[in-house]
Amino acid sequence: DVLMSYLQGTSLAEVNSFSPSVPLSPSSATNQYKLDDERELRDLFVTVDDPESHITAIETFITYRVVTKTSRGEFDSSEYEVRRRYQDFLWLKSKLEEAHPTLIIPPLPEKFVIKGMVERFSDEFIETRRKALHKFLNRIADHPTLTFNEDFKVFLTAQAWELSSHKKQGPGLLSRMGQTVRAVASSVRGGVKNRPEVFSEMNDYVETFSQKMNILDKIAHRIYKEEREYFNEMKEFGPIHTLWSASEEDLADALKGVAGCIDKCCKATEKRMAGLSESLLPILHEYVLYGEILMGVLKRRDQIQAELDAKADALVTKKTEKDLFSEELGTLEDKAECANNALKADWDRWKQNMRRDMRSTFTSAAASNLRYYEECLAAWESFLASQTVEPQVEEDSEDRP
């Protein structure tokens, strides 16, 4: 099945590079087309909504409704509705990582929020998590390989008890532990010695990228905090002018006008903050998580490489059963090649997606700031206009009783 995923993972890339009708082009336009293609050719739609709280004697937890609509033949029905809890998502992610060790599995929202800004089951926390879970499933659905994963299908379609029993299948705890021990052992030793240049470059890139994402995440959060503090002060600032207008006659109008402008700016600030928290903050957070995911993927690739290297080294000293050993070595060589190709293809795809996400999110953040200043400008300009027209209005009012 590693071979299968290799074929599927690189299928689109292969098709595009060998088909004579589509010119070989590294330009973003072609890659963008490929991505949009993915969207248009979609035959599976997933939504996550309707969080519900469940209270048992042992614990309290939230389940989310997962609705799937599909036209694919492998699915018995065209519509499914199931309820899943966070644990189930964790299970799915680990199964995907197991099946596709060198593919980039999308990030899941974290188990806990350490910052202490949000309480564990507050509405804000649940909504943030829901959105992230929705994104997680959609990214899998959009992935050319992962979308056909069997566990993914089970996740989307199985009823609660079916899922439980399915989870119990597969390699037992002991064999999984053995895998982990081998993985840890080999990661300590190597996979780095014979690492192809391209993966070393990837490693360097991910290290820097991760670092920058972390900093950007912090900056964006800081900006949000400062904007909120500014909003709080402005909320108090406006009404003082109204209060003052109560003890003035000639000035009352101008003072109320200023109060009104400040009020409008307040509302505009609120909108700006909402834009930040709905778009930029979640995206930056996801890419912080992606940094860790990418490091994990590169490590797993190194492990596969290490297994191969160990076997190759052993073969040199092997005296007996050389043929059997060579066969095993061949299998490992194939495995390593598949893994490397899968990663390379997925890496390109990931980079395109990242670029698109960053471009769109930073552009919309800038647009949100632009709107903010435009709204404030309109408010103050209208106030200014009213003040310069004033004198005529005053003359008229003198005639009134």
Added chain:
Amino acid sequence: MEDCLAKKMEITVSEAEKRTGRNAMNIQETYTAYLIETRAVESQSEGQCAPVDSLWRRYSEFELLRNYLLATYPHIVVPPLPEKRADFVWHKLSADNMDPDFVERRRIGLENFLLRVASHPVLCQDKIFYSFLTQEGGWKEMVNETGFQLKADSRLKALNATFRVKNPDKRFTELKHYSDELQSVISHLLRVRARVADRLYGVYKVHGNYGRVFSEWSAIEKEMGDGLQSAGHHMDVYAASIDDILEEEEHYADQLKEYLFYAEALRAVCRKHELMQYDLEMAAQDLTSKKQQCEELATGTVRTFSLKGMTSKLFGQENPEQREAKIKVLEEQIQEGEEQLKSKNLEGRDFVRSAWADIERFKEQKNHDLKEALISYAVMQISMCKKGIQVWTNAKECFSKM
């Protein structure tokens, strides 16, 4: 206004200089001296420029001048001085009196003070003020020789009057309430404005962090690099722009502060009225009681209880000669008292009339100045918004090219 000094003479406080010297207790101190430059206004057509006269004054001398004006013209709303110490500061500004920004704003405030006095119809004609502007040496002695300190009413006396006066002019009572409200609302406004400025500064400056990170990130990206790099530059511009914006806003705050201090000057005029009114009421009361005493002595009837009445009842009435003498003294006192009362009444009415005229003048000035200040605040906000629009339009374009 035609005759006011401001029209005939150009007055500027053009420089500020740090000085060291010895004070009254012979201790070395550092202070700032301000250069006052004056020049007679010549008609432009002659194309000649009159020579500039100049002298140095320090803040304490300005204070002395103002105290003199307060004591000498109690019916005038005397323009205030800029604050002695930096108040309502937000974190970036220092509260240090020697800070160059503070000194600069004080220089402007002192110039404004002189211009206010010079354009006041009454105050501009004062000789001491004129000497302050033109006579370097011996001015202090000249002021002290006027003996204005004696004219100044004691704080205690004024406070007493405030609580005990029975019939102050209603308009002054209202004015006092107004000046209290004005002071309270402006100080609240200034305090919150300082906090708003602080927060705004934070928002802008944090964006500045983007610049460096974008630049470092762009180093590892191929297609995204240019867009990131140029967007980062715009973030730097954005972050830097707040300094000038807030600098300008300080001047707006200073305009409000002037009227915060003007509120105190208004209250001073109200207090003077209360004092005069109280004085008048006391004099009238005194006169009434004397008249009563006189009447009692003359008619021999005791209308109201008095210790004298009781003692005379106990120890016997006085003889007719003693009574006559007493009545005569009282009658003299009553006559004196009536004259005094008449002149006090006249004084009081004169004060009310001239004070109210100046208050009306002040009200118009205040409405005009504050309205202008509010408009200038709006203009500042508009300029800030336009800068923001430009920066974010540019940034947006850079991002869209990432």
